[in-house]
Amino acid sequence: MHDVTTPSTIDSFLANTEKRAFRMALLATKDKSESLDIVQDSMMKLVEYYSDRDASDWGPLFHKILQNNIIKWYRQQRRKKRWFWQAPPNDEEDSEFIVQAESPEWEIPDAIWERSEKVDAVVNAVEQLAIRQQQAFLLRCWEGYDTSTTAEIMECSEGSVKTHYFRALQNLRALLDDQELRDVG
Amino acid sequence: MNVSDKKSSSRPLTQQDKFARNIANSLDDSLLSIDSDTLKELKEKRDIALAQKKSPRINAPYIWSGIAAAVIVAIALPIYFNQSSQNELEHDIASYYDVDPEMLEMMDMLLVLGDLIEEDPDAI
Numbered sequence: 001m002h003d004v005t006t007p008s009t010i011d012s013f014l015a016n017t018e019k020r021a022f023r024m025a026l027l028a029t030k031d032k033s034e035s036l037d038i039v040q041d042s043m044m045k046l047v048e049y050y051s052d053r054d055a056s057d058w059g060p061l062f063h064k065i066l067q068n069n070i071i072k073w074y075r076q077q078r079r080k081k082r083w084f085w086q087a088p089p090n091d092e093e094d095s096e097f098i099v100q101a102e103s104p105e106w107e108i109p110d111a112i113w114e115r116s117e118k119v120d121a122v123v124n125a126v127e128q129l130a131i132r133q134q135q136a137f138l139l140r141c142w143e144g145y146d147t148s149t150t151a152e153i154m155e156c157s158e159g160s161v162k163t164h165y166f167r168a169l170q171n172l173r174a175l176l177d178d179q180e181l182r183d184v185g
Numbered sequence: 186m187n188v189s190d191k192k193s194s195s196r197p198l199t200q201q202d203k204f205a206r207n208i209a210n211s212l213d214d215s216l217l218s219i220d221s222d223t224l225k226e227l228k229e230k231r232d233i234a235l236a237q238k239k240s241p242r243i244n245a246p247y248i249w250s251g252i253a254a255a256v257i258v259a260i261a262l263p264i265y266f267n268q269s270s271q272n273e274l275e276h277d278i279a280s281y282y283d284v285d286p287e288m289l290e291m292m293d294m295l296l297v298l299g300d301l302i303e304e305d306p307d308a309i
Contacts (some may be wrong), residue, residue, distance in 0.1 A: 010235070011231075011235055014234065014235070015231065018227045018228075018231055019216045019219060019224070019227065020216065022219065022223070022227055023212065023215060023219070032223065036223070036226055036230060039227065039230060040230035040233065040234060043230065043234035043235075044233070044234040047237050047238050118211055119211045119218070122208050122212065122215070126212070138212075141205045141206075141209050142209045142212050172204075172208060
């Protein structure tokens with residue numbers, strides 16, 4: 001679980017945050033060098049503009065910068081792909097993946113979590129989420145921010161965060177269920 | 186502490202909370218698979234970012250705004266003072282001869298007209 005103890009210096013804050021930030025960027029971009037650039041740019045902006053702010057503000061501010069950079073990158077890629085007449089990436093507006101389930105059953109057999117490849121399966125499933133669902137899920141579930149802070153970071157309403165988060169969970173469940181079925185098959 | 190942990194203090198974990206926590210744990214585990222080269226690069230990038238703190242960049246937009254303002258002032262001030270000194274001169278002459286400034290303008294026109302007649306008397 002993520003340690004939320006506030007570091008006293010910005011150096012230690014970045015040292016604590018950089019791996020998770022890199023993983024977040026990598027989940028969105030699936031490209032190592034792009035992810036490193038996004039993380040570096042986010043760190044530079046935090047240091048340049050907000051290093052004198054209270055240490056407790058650094059987390060939300062850093063994630064706001066990081067998520068904005070990821071969205072910026074994502075839009076650039078979409079423009080490029082549109083220019084070259086390629087299919088757009090998985091997006092909320094374009095091809096939202098919604099699981100039709102009246103009463104979702106969240107129970108996943110414990111066995112799936114014991115498999116050696118479960119980490120890869122989870123990473124792969126999170127990668128497949130639409131970008132806003134991915135952000136809502138990572139900020140809420142992984143970073144532990146509440147709905148209000150997540151809404152502030154994502155620059156949207158709390159209702160949108162709840163919707164994105166719920167859909168992310170539904171989609172992850174479906175993806176991991178499928179994964180399990182494939183594994184069993 | 187993640188969101189699931191926060192919930193755990195107020196009510197028992199639901200299947201959905203457990204599911205989310207399992208995924209968060211797997212994502213934590215995935216950090217262990219980041220290779221040493223990437224970690225080294227991350228550290229380098231962090232050092233670059235922190236170096237800014239020691240030598241803050243001069244804010245370029247402010248500099249360019251300042252230069253633009255200085256250029257505008259340098260161009261506008263002489264025009265303004267030239268215009269106002271011309272007006273003052275006309276006003277001084279008018280008060281010296283105790284005439285209306287508008288009369289002076291008319292006299293200017295008459296002088297111009299006189300010059301034209303002098304150049305070409307057949308014009309009228």
